[in-house]
Amino acid sequence: MEFDLATGIAVLERTPASLRALLEGLSPQWVDATEGPETWSPYVVVGHLIHGERTDWIPRARIILEQGPDRRFAPFDRTAQYRESRGRSLAALLEEFARLRADNLATLAGWRLTEKQLALLGEHPALGPVTLRQLLATWVVHDLGHVAQVVRVMSKQYRDEVGPWREYLPVLNR
Amino acid sequence: MEFDLATGIAVLERTPASLRALLEGLSPQWVDATEGPETWSPYVVVGHLIHGERTDWIPRARIILEQGPDRRFAPFDRTAQYRESRGRSLAALLEEFARLRADNLATLAGWRLTEKQLALLGEHPALGPVTLRQLLATWVVHDLGHVAQVVRVMSKQYRDEVGPWREYLPVLNR
Numbered sequence: 001m002e003f004d005l006a007t008g009i010a011v012l013e014r015t016p017a018s019l020r021a022l023l024e025g026l027s028p029q030w031v032d033a034t035e036g037p038e039t040w041s042p043y044v045v046v047g048h049l050i051h052g053e054r055t056d057w058i059p060r061a062r063i064i065l066e067q068g069p070d071r072r073f074a075p076f077d078r079t080a081q082y083r084e085s086r087g088r089s090l091a092a093l094l095e096e097f098a099r100l101r102a103d104n105l106a107t108l109a110g111w112r113l114t115e116k117q118l119a120l121l122g123e124h125p126a127l128g129p130v131t132l133r134q135l136l137a138t139w140v141v142h143d144l145g146h147v148a149q150v151v152r153v154m155s156k157q158y159r160d161e162v163g164p165w166r167e168y169l170p171v172l173n174r
Numbered sequence: 175m176e177f178d179l180a181t182g183i184a185v186l187e188r189t190p191a192s193l194r195a196l197l198e199g200l201s202p203q204w205v206d207a208t209e210g211p212e213t214w215s216p217y218v219v220v221g222h223l224i225h226g227e228r229t230d231w232i233p234r235a236r237i238i239l240e241q242g243p244d245r246r247f248a249p250f251d252r253t254a255q256y257r258e259s260r261g262r263s264l265a266a267l268l269e270e271f272a273r274l275r276a277d278n279l280a281t282l283a284g285w286r287l288t289e290k291q292l293a294l295l296g297e298h299p300a301l302g303p304v305t306l307r308q309l310l311a312t313w314v315v316h317d318l319g320h321v322a323q324v325v326r327v328m329s330k331q332y333r334d335e336v337g338p339w340r341e342y343l344p345v346l347n348r
Contacts, residue, residue, distance in 0.1 A: 001203055001331040010200055011328065017195040022321070026184055029175055127338040137335035138343070144329035145345035147196070148322045154185065155318035157175040161311035164301040169312070171319035174348065 003137040005113060013105055015143040016098035019046060022150060024094055031090050033157045042150045046093045047081025049146060053100035055080075057139045058107055064122035064132045065111070072123040108136075177311040179287060187279055189317040190272035193220060196324060198268055205264050207331045216324045220267045221255025223320060227274035229254075231313045232281055238296035238306045239285070246297040282310075 001007075023031060023042055032041045040048070060073045085093060111117075118133040155171045166172055175181075197205060197216055206215045214222070234247045259267060285291075292307040329345045340346055 001207070001335075003332060003335040007201060007203055008332075011204070014196060014200075018192060021188060021191040021195040026188075027181060029181055030185070033175070124338070127342075130337055130339070134335065134337035134339060137332045137337075138339040141329045141332050141336055141339075141343050141346065144325040145343055147325045148329070148345050151318040151321045151325075155315045155322070158177060158182075158311045158315050161175075161177040161308065162315055163304055163308035163311075164298070165304070165308060165312040165315075168301075169315050169319055171322050172315065 003133055003140075005108075005118075005136070008136055008140045009105060009108070011140045012101065012143060015049075015147065016094065016101050018147060019049075019097070019150070020094045022147075024091060030154055030157070033153055035153055035156055040149065040153070042153060043085070043090050043093070044081055045146050045150055046090065046097055047085035048078070049143070050093060050097050050100060051077065051080040051084060052142070053097065053104055057135065058104045060122060060135055061108070061111075061132060064120050064135065065117060067120060071121065073125055075125045177307055177314075179282075179292075179310070182310055182314045183279060183282070185314045186275065186317060189223075189321065190268065190275050192321060193223075193271070193324070194268050196321075198265060204328050204331070207327055209327055209330055214323065214327070216327060217259070217264055217267070218255055219320050219324055220264065220271055221259035222252070223317070224267060224271050224274060225251065225254040225258060226316070227271065227278055231309065232278045234296060234309055235282070235285075235306060238294050238309065239291060241294060245295065247299055249299045 031043050034041045056076050120132050121129045124130050159172050205217050208215045230250050294306050295303050298304050333346050
């Protein structure tokens with residue numbers, strides 16, 4: 001399936017409501033659960049998605065669209081959410097994520113990107129040259145991957161509770 | 175984390191809205207996407223979850239609770255949804271899943287299960303003796319595993335569209 005704006009945006013615009021439906025109102029047993037030391041809880045994932053809305057997708061798209069002399073992206077801070085989410089409720093984070101995502105999708109729609117613009121290049125600090133189309137497709141997959149992570153982390157909390165069914169539940173063994 | 179009814183039900187009651195938020199209104203490109211021959215699309219997964227509401231979780235729990243002479247579960251039909259979903263819209267399936275799930279959770283709540291009942295045994299046709307507690311914990315993990323599957327299947331549609339980012343997106347390589 002080829003990336004196109006309408007199809008990609010259809011996923012991006014659903015993610016905040018999906019996470020809210022999955023997580024809002026759940027107890028800390030679920031929301032703060034992890035897969036072990038140094039792994040992320042659903043709460044941490046939502047903070048990470050917020051940081052991405054602020055510093056990753058749209059700012060990087062701007063760097064590509066501007067085609068200035070330096071098209072290298074700032075490295076993404078994968079631990080910012082530990083600082084930025086501190087003391088905030090999950091409900092507040094879900095609300096902020098929804099607001100930032102809506103704003104960013106309005107910005108994206110306002111650009112009325114052409115195929116030619118989608119082929120413009122930026123430079124990823126580790127991966128090298130990447131197109132705007134690849135950046136936007138990655139935004140979509142990044143959302144879906146983190147939803148997969150959230151439900152995987154939750155499912156593992158019952159790894160020992162399912163008894164012999166474990167062999168039928170591949171999500172427990174990833 | 176130990177299984178308890180309130181914590182498990184908190185997940186079970188959210189799944190219909192989570193799937194609706196993720197999927198409702200998406201184009202067939204997403205909803206009918208698969209990971210290749212013999213693999214399931216999001217549409218097929220929702221049909222499978224409906225069949226589980228009808229024939230798996232609550233019917234098996236009843237067999238355990240009744241403690242009759244034959245406590246062996248009927249094997250689950252993993253292809254029923256191809257027959258049962260035929261000709262139906264995804265919106266109709268999502269609606270039916272929500273209704274059946276709400277009914278089943280009302281049944282479960284009405285039982286006011288005790289710890290002693292949760293320890294009662296049934297017999298899985300392939301796995302052997304299983305407790306009611308394990309059955310209910312499996313219901314939760316089964317939901318979460320299928321949500322993980324839905325977003326994984328969707329993400330893979332852009333596997334080639336993300337370019338060099340693929341190595342940062344483990345969901346694409348499962």
